[in-house]
Amino acid sequence: MLLDVQDLHAERATRDTEGRERVARVLNGASFRLVKGRVLALVGEQQSGKSLTASAILGLLQPPAQVVRGRALFEGQDLLRMSDTDLARLRGARIGLVVQSARNTLDPTMRIGTQLTRAQGVHRHAPRAEAAWRAETIMSSMGIPDARGCAQAWPDDLSPGMVQRVVIALALINEPQLLIADEPTAGLDITTQLQILDLLHVELRRRRIGGLIITRDLGVAAQYCDDVAVMYAGQVVEQGPVAQVFARPAHPFTRTLLAATPERLSLGQQPVAEGASTGARAQGFSGPPPDLFALPQGCLYRDRCHQAEARCDTPPPLVGSGVHAARCHFAGTSAPQRAA
């Protein structure tokens, strides 16, 4: 077990315009497990807590946000109870991180090569020649055509695709056991996205390490990941091997997300059923996002769920068979597989 996140809860306290303190419950029971050699996709909408989970695990949550409950075991040690020094030693070394807005990770005043050699020096004794050689080697393996030239370049000289390759190189250069990539292809053209995901996939497999890919795109999960955990309102609502979750989604939110994908969405000119009006749109796929300051009692998805009933007032149990489980009163029953 490489990473075992157990029941993570986090809050963020703010003051409203009248000075009253309000608490947003940003994580409400995020649990998932990651095994070495496998890639887990953490999927969910904006503000669902995906990136926050990664920040929380790595001790990067800034006040007024804080973890209030839970454990995050990495190689058996609880990251949430580790000292800042120990965490700093892990980050960038045993755990590599690729953040969103990759360009912001790079220091615009430092050449690429220097950034790669410094990233090594922070964590181990790295004589200059060796560090430079490692930097060039890893850039080549990232598919950067002229690694030597790129080492001399400034971040602003690079295209978005190249920037992403450099940021991944930075995350991998110290041979981590776990790579966390937060929306690694956001903002990239789809043809570039393919190159970057191929690259990540090859590196993760070749190094036989664990990968956590945070994404809004179910296609990324389906095509590049082994397991998937679906988040809603700061909670993992369904989890399991990709093949199973996509074939037999157990949670209404997962089913809605799948139904919204281009492969399944049907909005043609002609009505599908005789007598159905093209003007009458079925109940929508989305809705206002959950109010983290005032979450409902019981199931957090209740207000947006088309199947919600009285019993959804109580927190739903985790239902499932071993690897594939969902947090829903109806999971595992023969409830109709209505998508939306």
Added chain:
Amino acid sequence: MTVVAELRRLSVRLGSGATAVAALGHIDLQAVAGEILAVVGESGAGKTTLARSLLRLVQPSSGQVLLEGSDITTWPERRLRKLRARMTMVFRDPTAVLNPRMTVRALLEEPFRLHAHHTAADRRAADRRAAAEELAARVRLQPGELDLRPGALAASRLQLVCVARAIATQPRLLVLDEPTSDLDAAAAADLLALLAELRAGGDIAIVLTCNDLAAARPVADRVAVLYLGEIVEEGLAAEVTADPLHPYTQALMSAHLAADPARRGRRIRLRGDAPTPEERTAGCGFAPRCPIAEGRCRSGAPTLNAVGATRSVACVRVLEGTSRIPLSR
């Protein structure tokens, strides 16, 4: 078939002097009432320039822009202002266009105030208020959201406000520039469903730009694929997505990540990044990245030729039937 808006041999150069670049070259395009046209391309392709050209928000270098039969290519803004109720636009980033100090209700009432001479709900505040509420219901905004300001709403909800504002005046032409690129999948699907509903009304021509051809398939009737400012393939959406002919269109379809793990197959992999207009080479713009480019592709630029009754493609190999790219694992 009513053509609502049209671009004829339109070229647009952006910038000035030595650094000017050709953002669009010789575009012929028609927006037809009751139809959704998807203009697909990656960064640098010219999608936004094309969208803005339809609304005369950019000055063309050559060619014509027509709206409802009138040639508006050289109309000054004060004359175009009268048309702004008839052609509207939704942009990619809803947070950038909405006045953060206005409530959603006020933002929805604004088009009725500004274009009073075009809409029935102009005379009385009560009419505007009712019209705004009806608009909110139409795009599925919730009553509670009406009294909030943009800062309190998620991007997906704000995009609904933008679409509502764009349809308030019952335009003939609605242009949306990557409206779903920054939205969650569920919100994107709702937005596309709303467009399908608008289309069903029959009066409005909708043009939508996007960067993922496969994602446009559920809602588009026709597609035009843009590369470096030129249309490289055009046709019925169902046909182009099922059987893409141009090598770039094939690559685009192949690059789409299907949300279906059973469909992990071979793909077309392009080298390098999407080029910017400054990087354009002689001959076919796609040749540097094309897996099946030949010498002649670099010497002469291909023209858009009809292939069958419903398709046009700009590739010399298509006419010879040798444009299918072999897939690699």
